[in-house]
Amino acid sequence: MTYHNTMITLDIKILEAIEAVNELETLRNKITLLRNALISANEMDFQTNEQAILLRKDVVLSEIEQILQAQTLERAKYYLARLKKGASQIKTNGINDLNLARWKELTVEGSSDYIVTDSLWTTEKKRVASGAHSAWYHGNFMPQIPAQMLRRYTKKGDWVLDPFMGSGTTLIECKRLGRNGFGIELNPEVIKEAWRLIQEEPNEQNVITEVCEGDSRNIALLPRLKQHGVEKVQLILMHPPYHDIIKFSANPNDLSNASNTETFLQLFGQIVDNVTPILQKERHLVLVIGDKYAKGEWIPLGFYCMQEIMQRNYCLKSIVVKNFEETRGKRNNKGLWQYRALMGGFYLFKHEYIMIFQKR
Template sequence: MNIDRFELEDFEIENTSVWSFPKRGKWATHDSKYRGNWSPYIPRNILKRYSKEDDLVLDQFVGSGTSLIEAKILNRNIIGVDINPKALKICEEKIKFDSNTKSNVTLRKGDSRNLDFLKSDSIDLIMMHPPYSNIIKYSEDIDGDLSLMKLDDFYKSMKLVAKESYRVLKEEKFCAVLMGDTRKKGHVIPMGFNIMNIFIEEGFILKEIVIKEQHNCRATGFWKTNSIKYNFLLLAHEYLFIFHK
């Protein structure tokens, strides 16, 4: 597959703790068809700031492959893991393009809570966008799919994810996690900060908290009506936590 556009003429690496990308980003094979996938501007910024060419990167919630595309363009080697075979098939198609780099892209069906196929201290950068508990369900009955779990089980699973992430990451390297919050009975559940604390409890040091503004959420119309009716604020942000080992 030949792609005309890899680089962005107006791209500048972010240098504040608030990120906002109104344009989704449609270069290379990126698209927004996979619900809940992160904007390619996010992995591009993470890769450029926290890794270098030929590094080995891990994304254990690879989804539709946004991070794979960016790693391939930027000449980083990357391992993409997902428990959902449908996601991996999408990834296979997304990475079928020619580029001027020699990066290796590896796909693997696996459970983010158990990365036993990876050696300890072997990864140069981790970047992940886990499901936000069961807000969006990515499968119907896959055992171990975190997107099917209620909050308590989700937190327990993310503790195992954090533990494995710490194990496989090299010393002095970084782990980036994008996470949002949710509501229950009109009150905010601070899922983002709860996940942040889980990673800190497993040994990571918090380097940065980025506030990422959300744009064009599919449910905006429904929630806007209800926010007025029941008097609550729309959640229009996510957190990008940068952890240091």
């Protein structure tokens, strides 16, 4: 039996009463009773007040098992004290709401709280397309990307800017996770559909969602933020066109219409210049991008864009390499593409980058 994703709270008073016991056998008996009660407990059965910390049932049970296995009273009490601390203490790194006192729960793969800490992401599962998320927009990213970044680099109530909003994936995740979202998009048709989907997402955490039509190179951001009583955002998430791999519109200001790589980078740099002043100091900018081929050459767009950002007073925190699903066209012509790769001496793209920078 596994209890993945079942959450409970523990009454600290019960743990304190067990801690007062001075005989190993008695302590074990009391812990066994607690374990049995926990096994049959429904979610929230153990909740005592609104401030209680939610704990993962499977992790708590494994810690309880550790107490039962202890060979001495001192050891059992040591594990018990650790459980009590984790059940009563909230410890964060100051920029997110992740409880580091319960960090183990965040690293259990497959759970809904899972936080990726490795620089290699291999997502076998299909993208989450529930609720307002749908795959109507060619060139969108999987909601897991903004979800991970929001939980890692922001707190509830923080402000997040997405200057390449597209279908609004980031803003929908912002609503789900209780962050205020600010999206900019050049294409009015795309905004219309994105706004409809964003509105469909329930606003249970009462956040603000601001969407603007415009060119992210020169749209005035500060006045828009000031309307909501803020002057800074706590995270910028950028998912620009991978130059001309997908043409998003016929608009000459669209980065996917840049005539060459140099122009693309120039336009991209102008956007970084426009958004940087409203990012709070020491907070993060995330870039999601892939490379491309042109005339038989690998064009390292990701690294070129990385340089553009680093020239603007940011330090690089991480480069995550993430696999991506093949497009339907590529999947149907797999053999042909493999032949071309062998013939031309190149490798088929299977990855993109999530780069994380911190404003100095």
